[in-house]
Amino acid sequence: MNCVGHIHHGLWKHPRDNSVDYRKPGYWIALAQLLEKGLFDAVFLADIVGVYDVLGDGIDVTAREAVQLPVNDPAYVVPLMAQATQHLGFGVTANLTYEHPYLFARRFATLDHLSGGRVGWNIVTGYLDSAARGVGLKQQIDHDDRYDRGDDFMDAFYKLLEGGWEDDAVVNDRVRGIYADPAKIHRIRHDGPFYKVDNVYNLTEPSPQRTPVLFQAGASKRGNAFAGRHAECVFTGGQDRPALAKMVAAIRGEAVEAGRERDDVKVFSYLTVVVDSNERAARDKYDEYLAYASPEGALAHFVSGAGVDLDRFGLDEEITDEKLEALYPGRLRRVGEARGGGFAPGTTRRKLLDARRFGSQQAPIVGTPSQVADEIARIVAETDLDGFNLTRTVAPECYRDFIELVIPELQGRGLYKTAYEEGTLREKLFGAGRARLPGNHHGAQFRHGHQRSGHR
C-alpha cells in the first residue's frame, strides 16, 4: 500500500522498517526488484480513499500510528516498478464507486501498456463513510447497491476495453500511411442503470491483456456472486481452516454458477510469516516486532469499517448487539458485514485489543523455514487455496527473509516455481496463450463479433 502503516499497525516504528520512505521512487524500485528476485507472481497494492475517523470520533490514533493515513495513489508507482522489472505483476486496488468507466478504462489500459501486460485490478466498492463524504455524499451507498453499480460499471468497462478496437485494428504502416484501420474501431454504447457511455470510441488501442487481470476480495454472499461473475483472483479469509475451506468452495461454486470452470478462479488468503533459521531466533524476532505493534491502531482500522466508535464502551464492558443498537440504531447489519458476523458473547474492548496485539487480527506463522513450509503445505491441503498474499510486517526484511529462507525450502519440495513463465500476468497465472480473458468469462461477450467466432 502506498502508505506508512498497512496491516500490522505500529511496525513502522521498528528501527529496521523503511515504510516511511513510501514517497520515494527508489523505495518502490527496490521493492519490485526484491520481489522479482523471489519470483513473486505480483506485488499487491491495497488502497483506501477514506480515513479511519470513527474511533474516538477523530483521528488521534490513526494519525499517530499512520493507520493508512497518509495514503498516496497506488497506481503511479506501477510504472516505476514495471520499468525496473521484467516479470513481476501488479495488482492495483481501485474503488470503482467514485469513477466513470470511460476514463477509468483508459487508466488501466495505460498501465497495461506500460507494464507490457502485467497489471491486475483489485475491484473494490469501498466501505467507509469518510470516502463517500470526500466526494460530497452523506454516507456510503448501501452494500448490495454498490455491487449492483459494480456490475453495471464492469459491463461498460468490458465494452470499452474488449469491444472497442479489434485485434488487428492497429496497422502501424508508415508507408501506406495507416496507423489504425478506422473500420476496425467501433463506437461504444452503454445505457445501464448507473453508467452511460454514449456512442464514443475507446481512447486506447488494445493493450497486451486488454482487461487487466481481475482481482476481488470480500466475503459476503453478494460479493461472492460478483466474484463468481468477474473475478479471476479472489482474496479471502476465515476465522479457521474449515471456514476458509468452505469459503474457497463457495467462491469456486459461484464461478461454476456463472458458467466458468472451478479453477478459472484462483483463491488467495493473507499470510503473515516471521521466519528465522532456528525456532528460538524466529520467536525472538516476533517478540521484537511485537514491541512496536499498535493494537489501538488495529482497532481504529477495524471500527471504521463497522462505523461504530468502540471507545464509547468501557475497556471491560461487554459489547452487545443491544448496546450497539441503542448507540447506533440500524447499524447492526453493517457491523456484521465488516466483521463477517456480530460480536461473540463476552466481547470487550480489552479482548478486541488483545486479539490485535500484533497490530492486526492476523496471527503470524512463526518458525523455521521448514516449519513455515509445513504450515503452508497444510493450509493448502486443508483449504484448496491456490496461493497467498504475504503481508507486510517489518519491511523490507519480512520479504527478504521469506525469499531467502522459505522459498528455497518450498522449491525443494516442488511447491514453488524455480523460474518465471514468459508472457503477461494472466498467462503467468493461468498458462501460456491466455493473455486475454477466456471465452467463458462474462466480459468476453462484449468483444466485437463474439457470437460469430465463439472465442474460448
Place this chain on the structure above:
Amino acid sequence: MNCVGHIHHGLWKHPRDNSVDYRKPGYWIALAQLLEKGLFDAVFLADIVGVYDVLGDGIDVTAREAVQLPVNDPAYVVPLMAQATQHLGFGVTANLTYEHPYLFARRFATLDHLSGGRVGWNIVTGYLDSAARGVGLKQQIDHDDRYDRGDDFMDAFYKLLEGGWEDDAVVNDRVRGIYADPAKIHRIRHDGPFYKVDNVYNLTEPSPQRTPVLFQAGASKRGNAFAGRHAECVFTGGQDRPALAKMVAAIRGEAVEAGRERDDVKVFSYLTVVVDSNERAARDKYDEYLAYASPEGALAHFVSGAGVDLDRFGLDEEITDEKLEALYPGRLRRVGEARGGGFAPGTTRRKLLDARRFGSQQAPIVGTPSQVADEIARIVAETDLDGFNLTRTVAPECYRDFIELVIPELQGRGLYKTAYEEGTLREKLFGAGRARLPGNHHGAQFRHGHQRSGHR
C-alpha cells in the same frame, strides 16, 4: 502527449520519428533525459479525453493519421521520467470537468511526492462533445459554465492541498510513536455550487509544492479571467505578433485584477523550429518533413473543436456564417471560440488545408541556429513572452537539433540558462524560496491560519 500524433499531424510516418513507441517506458525515459540535458524547464504533456470524430462524421482520417487517437493517460509516464532525472519539471494536462477534487487532489499530490516537487497541472475544462458523451452526457457543458465549475473545483482543490495538513503536521518520530500530529490535520468542508467535500481529512501529507504549479491555456475572455485568478503559467497564441503582445498584456492585466503582480504569471507560446547548421540544410529538412505531413489530419483535429463537419462543403466552396448557421443552427458562437473568431471572407476547405500543410496551422521557424535565435529574441522583444513550448515535429531529432544547435547559440547571447537552479519546479520558474503558492495567490487564503499569519 501520450500518443502517436500530437500537433504536426502525419509526421509519425517519417522514418526517423519514434512516436509510435509511446507505449514503452524507455521512450519516456530517453525523452526526459534528453530534455534534461538541454536544461528544459519542463516537459509538457498535453491530453484529450475525447476523439476527433466530426470530420466526415467519423474517424477515417483521425484513425489513419493517429490524430491524438489512440491516446493514453499522460500522468503515468511522469513517475518514469521523474526517477530518471533530477531537475526536469512535468506539466500534466488534466480535464477537471469529469473529476472530483477529493480524489483528483490525491493524484497530483502523489505525483508531486514522487517527483520531489516537480509537477505542474495544466488545467483544462475540455472542448469536445465526444468527451462528454464518453461519460454519458449528450454534449459538453457550455463554455462559461465550465469555467464556473472550474472556479468551484479549484477552491475545493486548494482547501484539500493547502488547508488540510499544517507544514509541521508530519513528525515522523519513531521513538515517541508519532508519525503525524492529529491536532495539525484539519477536516475539510466545501459546499460549492458544483462540488462538495463533507467534513473529511485530506488523504495525503504535504508534498514539496502542495498545489502543483498551475498552467492554463485558452484565449477567451472568461478563460483569461480564470487564468488571472489561478494560473501561474499560461500558454497562449495569436495570429500575429501584435495580437500575441495584446494577449500577453491582457493575461498580465487579469492577474493584476486578481491582486497579483504582472510577472506572477509566466506566459508562453507555442514554437516550432526546424534548424540545421546552414540555411540550405534547414530548408531541405523542412521539405523532407513536409512530405509526410497530413493537412487532412490537421483539419480533422480543428473541426472537432468547432463541432462542424467541413467535409459537407465542396473543396472550393466558400464557408460562410450563413451556410454554417443553416447546417448547424446556433453553433456559430462555438466556431468562434474554437477558432478565436469566425472564418474570414473567401475561406474554403482548400484554403484551410493549404494553411495546414505542415500538419498544423503553425508555421515553423526554419533556418540556422543564429537565424532561429534572432527570431526568438525578436518575438520576446515584441510580445513580452516569458518563454516557449517547443512543439514535436519529427521526434526525438527535433529536440536534439534544438538542444545541440539552438541552445548554445541562445546561451552565448545570455538568453538561456547554463545550469538548473535547485529546488522545486515553482522555485525554478519563480525563484528560490517559492516552493509553494505565494501569499497573494487566490489559493493561499485556504491555508490553515492564513488570516493570522498573512503569508506572502
